[in-house]
Amino acid sequence: MKPLPFPYPINIGTDIVHLPRIAALLTRRDESLTRFTGRILCTQEQDDFRRRFHKLFTPQPPNIKPPTIQKPDVQPPVIEPATSCAPPISAEMTRWLAGRFAAKEAARKAAPEGAASIGWKDVMVRVQERTPGNTKQPSDSRRPEIVYLGDEERGIPARIGQLSISHDGEYVVATVLAAG
Template sequence: MASTSILPFPYPLSPGTDICHIPRIRRILEKDQKHVERFGQRMFSRAELPGFQERYDKVLQQRQTMSAHAPIQGTDDRSNIISDVQYSPYDRELLKLSNWMAGRFAAKEAAKKAMFPHRLAWHKAEVLTLPGRRKPVLVIHTSSPKADSHENEDRDHQQLRRQAAQHSISHDGDYATANVLAVNCFSVFSAIETLEDREEV
């Protein structure tokens, strides 16, 4: 049977999608402050950290307020207890941060899939709010395919390219989803090499 030649997709565009369970992020945010801040430093770049820290500070402030209004142990006076934690200011701030962070997590994971087979770290996919723009911009940091193929080259000194990508983040119930469309020269080269290898067999 004659082999069928398949032309690769002609444009260097690659999609990626991901879904994140919001309660999973919330459980992380409910842990001690050092644990949460370490996770934030792992997930966010230096440019993204101020946005995370500003939101997390609001959660900490409401947590301290709620603790200050907790009943004194051994007393029956419950007039100063928040009757329903679900609707407390602390819980509202925690939910806001959980939703925000889950959306960013999904966007970063979607960007990693869009850039396959290039390995993309969380810090190399930034969701930034630029001055004068309401919608955040997804910026992907990658080296060129030629530079990436040089195994002996010091990767720390490679010239990185900052490329904007199209993305969309949505929330529904307990889930946050993200879709990314990115420029990915790596996928085009990989497809061409795969087809050439098949033709040689």
């Protein structure tokens, strides 16, 4: 008997990320964090990233040292430049970015035309909004989902895929289920 094809047009993508690899990537150079987030996160995700880790992105005032010798002709205070412009990379930030990276890679693999057909910024990880009165969804549990952004100019509609992200020790794994 000839096997029957699966009756539904769905695609599955999975990716696993080793956290130390992402941590090393983020701390390689001064601008590694900015380059990494600029490369993989779409505008909405970059805004979400800044909101989540806003304390790391608030500009700190420069170190101002008063003059040591008080003369009649008082000199202006000496302003020392900050030692580093880059915010510190926390473990929570690394896990969050690794989760986004794994989710986007899984979404690219689950795309109907395959991973090569879409870029990092063509998919977005979105956390479902809490809906008042929804008894099926606990108030503290919001499920992430993948949004294939589409292209209005070419008539390609945005679509939503199902996403599961899991963190364990030094690993993050993501699986996406998308309609084909």
